[in-house]
Amino acid sequence: MSSGRGPRPEYGFESFMERARLVVDNTIEVLLDNCQAPDGLKKAMRYAVFSGGKRLRPAMVLAAAEQFGSDDDAARFAAAAVEFVHTYSLIHDDLPAMDNDDLRRGKPTVHRAFDEATAILAGDGLLTLAFEVLAGDLPALVGSKKAATAVGFLASAAGPAGMVGGQFTDVRAAASKGRLSRDDTLKIHRSKTGELFAASLKIGALLGEASEDDLKCLKEFGYSFGLAFQLTDDLLDFDRELELGCGAAVSFAVSHSKEETVALATQYSERCRALVEPYGDKALFLRDLSDFVLSRSH
Amino acid sequence: MSSGRGPRPEYGFESFMERARLVVDNTIEVLLDNCQAPDGLKKAMRYAVFSGGKRLRPAMVLAAAEQFGSDDDAARFAAAAVEFVHTYSLIHDDLPAMDNDDLRRGKPTVHRAFDEATAILAGDGLLTLAFEVLAGDLPALVGSKKAATAVGFLASAAGPAGMVGGQFTDVRAAASKGRLSRDDTLKIHRSKTGELFAASLKIGALLGEASEDDLKCLKEFGYSFGLAFQLTDDLLDFDRELELGCGAAVSFAVSHSKEETVALATQYSERCRALVEPYGDKALFLRDLSDFVLSRSH
Numbered sequence: 001m002s003s004g005r006g007p008r009p010e011y012g013f014e015s016f017m018e019r020a021r022l023v024v025d026n027t028i029e030v031l032l033d034n035c036q037a038p039d040g041l042k043k044a045m046r047y048a049v050f051s052g053g054k055r056l057r058p059a060m061v062l063a064a065a066e067q068f069g070s071d072d073d074a075a076r077f078a079a080a081a082v083e084f085v086h087t088y089s090l091i092h093d094d095l096p097a098m099d100n101d102d103l104r105r106g107k108p109t110v111h112r113a114f115d116e117a118t119a120i121l122a123g124d125g126l127l128t129l130a131f132e133v134l135a136g137d138l139p140a141l142v143g144s145k146k147a148a149t150a151v152g153f154l155a156s157a158a159g160p161a162g163m164v165g166g167q168f169t170d171v172r173a174a175a176s177k178g179r180l181s182r183d184d185t186l187k188i189h190r191s192k193t194g195e196l197f198a199a200s201l202k203i204g205a206l207l208g209e210a211s212e213d214d215l216k217c218l219k220e221f222g223y224s225f226g227l228a229f230q231l232t233d234d235l236l237d238f239d240r241e242l243e244l245g246c247g248a249a250v251s252f253a254v255s256h257s258k259e260e261t262v263a264l265a266t267q268y269s270e271r272c273r274a275l276v277e278p279y280g281d282k283a284l285f286l287r288d289l290s291d292f293v294l295s296r297s298h
Numbered sequence: 299m300s301s302g303r304g305p306r307p308e309y310g311f312e313s314f315m316e317r318a319r320l321v322v323d324n325t326i327e328v329l330l331d332n333c334q335a336p337d338g339l340k341k342a343m344r345y346a347v348f349s350g351g352k353r354l355r356p357a358m359v360l361a362a363a364e365q366f367g368s369d370d371d372a373a374r375f376a377a378a379a380v381e382f383v384h385t386y387s388l389i390h391d392d393l394p395a396m397d398n399d400d401l402r403r404g405k406p407t408v409h410r411a412f413d414e415a416t417a418i419l420a421g422d423g424l425l426t427l428a429f430e431v432l433a434g435d436l437p438a439l440v441g442s443k444k445a446a447t448a449v450g451f452l453a454s455a456a457g458p459a460g461m462v463g464g465q466f467t468d469v470r471a472a473a474s475k476g477r478l479s480r481d482d483t484l485k486i487h488r489s490k491t492g493e494l495f496a497a498s499l500k501i502g503a504l505l506g507e508a509s510e511d512d513l514k515c516l517k518e519f520g521y522s523f524g525l526a527f528q529l530t531d532d533l534l535d536f537d538r539e540l541e542l543g544c545g546a547a548v549s550f551a552v553s554h555s556k557e558e559t560v561a562l563a564t565q566y567s568e569r570c571r572a573l574v575e576p577y578g579d580k581a582l583f584l585r586d587l588s589d590f591v592l593s594r595s596h
Contacts (some may be wrong), residue, residue, distance in 0.1 A: 035459060037462070038463050042458065121465060127422065128453050131449055131452075136453075148436075148437050149442075151433035152430065152434050160333050160334070160423035165336050165339055165423070168339040168416070169336050
């Protein structure tokens with residue numbers, strides 16, 4: 001993730017996140033500048049992608065890439081592609097026909113700031129651009145085999161068996177207002193959230209020299225991290241909704257006790273830590289990430 | 299496109315189209331069967347993709363693949379991927395926020411037969427599945443380099459500079475009710491329609507042994523064919539709308555005389571014929587396709 005000139009700066013979780021954000025923001029700027037979209041469409045895509053996200057998934061791509069010795073440029077292109085897919089999913093999830101959200105991170109959602117047609121198309125555009133970037137920019141840097149594998153990882157995570165499927169089940173469950181079983185809730189969280197975390201790590205790692213076992217371990221980390229992440233998210237939403245007095249979408253914290261939710265999140269966070277323990281100092285960011293996810297809830 | 303066992307049957311335009319339809323329908327069946335999507339989502343994806351399309355784009359993939367000696371299985375996977383992208387674009391174009399169509403080919407559109415959230419997600423799912431298929435199934439058959447290039451061709455055609463951008467400009471133009479210039483109308487047609495025709499041919503050809511010049515020629519054919527196709531479509535819509543007395547979306551036939559539209563369509567059809575003339579008997583289907591597009595209008 002360095003500029004490729006000087007030595008890598010000393011590791012710190014916050015500083016790594018900040019460097020990752022700068023790297024991926026610059027890359028996204030360049031990719032959007034070069035994208036030959038109509039002005040109004042590009043404006044909406046840019047609005048969505050620069051709406052104050054933490055760039056958590058890109059940071060995970062970059063951390064895994066660094067851990068397994070990937071080319072820096074390949075890693076930042078992949079990180080941008082992952083962020084495009086994440087942003088598309090937020091735009092479509094917010095649509096009136098889905099979660100019908102007016103605000104995201106305190107700013108009007110894309111269909112509110114622009115209109116619904118523009119939001120649908122900005123989402124479609126970002127999703128497609130992600131694959132254009134992986135297939136267009138990676139082959140010259142890391143070879144076609146890794147590029148094609150990265151496309152496959154990202155498409156599987158995003159596709160009907162992953163994020164799209166998870167959102168479908170989530171919307172259906174919210175509409176039926178039925179109480180979901182623990183297993184069903186965790187399954188939705190895994191496909192909606194865990195799959196893209198897992199793909200971020202696997203893509204970063206595969207751009208370097210990761211073994212099949214490494215990829216398996218990182219996938220497991222991504223799933224567990226996704227569950228811990230979503231459970232702490234549920235807790236935050238739960239507190240917020242108690243305050244506001246409004247209803248909740250699919251949420252573990254609603255159908256289970258707060259204590260049970262915290263306990264389960266802690267369990268998944270510990271599982272993450274254990275998974276990367278064997279990598280020692282090579283996986284400092286992932287180790288810290290395992291703790292970070294819990295600190296979100298209080 | 300043969301089963302790989304017997305000799306290829308004698309060429310005929312109609313029989314080629316029919317064989318292409320069978321091959322791609324079987325492939326789509328298998329791909330959807332294997333797709334681990336939630337049942338309701340898969341049902342909507344299947345409904346959309348089996349709604350009576352002519353499978354024109356898959357036929358073009360298969361024809362180009364045959365012409366340049368591609369592996370049969372690779373060609374049919376690519377043909378299915380192209381049809382997934384085409385179907386996704388129809389589902390999203392039909393949405394209330396876009397063209398707001400209740401019927402397509404005489405059947406309820408996906409958001410009418412199911413609901414809007416399902417339609418958005420079925421579209422997202424098919425778009426993503428297309429890349430999953432190309433990246434997942436092609437490498438073992440034709441190598442990762444061709445697979446990655448195919449992903450790039452399809453993503454560029456579908457993306458913000460292609461179909462998504464064209465639809466954005468189209469929706470905007472329809473909303474403003476302004477009369478578009480000839481150049482603007484043709485530009486929309488090229489990105490909405492021509493890009494995917496061009497990508498279909500280029501992908502089929504690249505799976506075999508096509509040169510850069512071949513790819514350039516096929517791209518040109520795809521663009522010209524797309525314009526001829528869309529212009530004859532405009533004529534059909536124009537006649538239909540005169541009958542029904544309702545308004546038209548972006549259409550060349552509305553802002554220009556019918557004669558001028560026919561003349562321009564003919565010109566593009568002749569351009570197509572000229573482009574594949576040098577290939578002689580190897581490009582019989584593309585030659586016939588150049589004539590077929592005109593016969594649609596009367």
